[in-house]
Amino acid sequence: MPPRSTDAADYQDVPRSVAVMPKAFAAASRTDRHFHPRAQLLYATAGLMMASADDGTWVVPEGHALLIPPRLPHAVAMHGAVAMCSAYLDPRAFAVPDRCRVIAVSPLLVAALAALAEEPVLYDEAGRGGHLAALVLDEIGRAPETPLALPLPRDARLRRVCLGLIEDPGSADDLDAWATRAGASRRTLTRGFRQETGLSFGDWRARARVIRALALAADGRPAGHVAAAVGYRSRHALRATVGRVLGPHGARPHIPG
Numbered sequence: 001m002p003p004r005s006t007d008a009a010d011y012q013d014v015p016r017s018v019a020v021m022p023k024a025f026a027a028a029s030r031t032d033r034h035f036h037p038r039a040q041l042l043y044a045t046a047g048l049m050m051a052s053a054d055d056g057t058w059v060v061p062e063g064h065a066l067l068i069p070p071r072l073p074h075a076v077a078m079h080g081a082v083a084m085c086s087a088y089l090d091p092r093a094f095a096v097p098d099r100c101r102v103i104a105v106s107p108l109l110v111a112a113l114a115a116l117a118e119e120p121v122l123y124d125e126a127g128r129g130g131h132l133a134a135l136v137l138d139e140i141g142r143a144p145e146t147p148l149a150l151p152l153p154r155d156a157r158l159r160r161v162c163l164g165l166i167e168d169p170g171s172a173d174d175l176d177a178w179a180t181r182a183g184a185s186r187r188t189l190t191r192g193f194r195q196e197t198g199l200s201f202g203d204w205r206a207r208a209r210v211i212r213a214l215a216l217a218a219d220g221r222p223a224g225h226v227a228a229a230v231g232y233r234s235r236h237a238l239r240a241t242v243g244r245v246l247g248p249h250g251a252r253p254h255i256p257g
Contacts, residue, residue, distance in 0.1 A: 008086065011086075011088040012036060012037045014122070017134075018088070023084055024083050025047075026081060029077075029082070033074065035070075035071045036070065037070055038070055038089055038091065039070050039096050040086055040087070041066070041087040042076070043065035043105055044060045044062050044084055046062060046080075046081065046082065046083040047062070047081050047218060048078075048079040048214055049077070049084065050215055051077075052074065055100075056152050057150040058148060058150070059211040061148070063104065064103065065102070066100055069097055069100070070096065089140075094141060105143065112136045116132040116133060146246065147247070150166065151198065151199070152197075154196060157189075161181070161182045162208075164178070170228070175202075209241065210246075213242070216230075
């Protein structure tokens with residue numbers, strides 16, 4: 001079987017419901033802003049990816065995948081050496097989400113993606129390849145969403161606060177200080193965060209800190225440095241926040257220490 005292409009454009013018009021493309025990236029690699037005609041499942045087999053679009057930022061550590069709607073412009077930054085698997089999905093074959101979602105990847109989905117990557121791109125739809133593709137779509141539909149996302153508000157003042165927190169998640173400024181910086185009242189900021197992101201200011205900032213911590217850890221930074229960089233006095237305090245953000249039953253990305 002000839003080597004599989006690593007050019008995403010080669011998978012957009014494949015007459016199959018699922019087209020799988022494994023690919024590797026060096027640490028600190030980035031993709032330019034782009035989109036695909038198909039929906040994309042961006043699965044991290046090693047390393048950590050951070051994707052961004054106009055309406056949010058999403059972190060994709062090992063064991064997770066980002067489900068991206070068709071034609072959504074996005075860019076991806078790699079933290080650490082990244083091995084990934086993209087599954088390009090025919091939007092007619094499943095219920096396409098209207099926004100990006102980070103999902104936990106089941107062992108069955110992992111195995112199905114790996115097996116489908118060994119089939120020809122034009123697999124037999126009535127044979128093993130077709131069965132694997134159907135399994136991939138079924139497992140994606142069943143996968144639980146995880147809170148590794150930072151929704152961005154449309155209001156310019158709120159957006160300014162969010163971008164400031166992404167740039168400096170370790171800032172000790174409180175809600176009043178951020179409200180002053182944004183040119184808005186505390187009440188406006190509090191209400192706006194709830195209405196536009198579904199999160200309180202404190203919960204949004206906690207997510208921003210966890211997401212940056214995961215990226216720094218993937219880059220190989222020491223645990224103490226990671227915690228300090230995102231505003232915590234100890235790695236134990238950071239790990240407690242990770243547990244609170246992801247919940248007691250959530251898939252738990254690795255924070256060293």
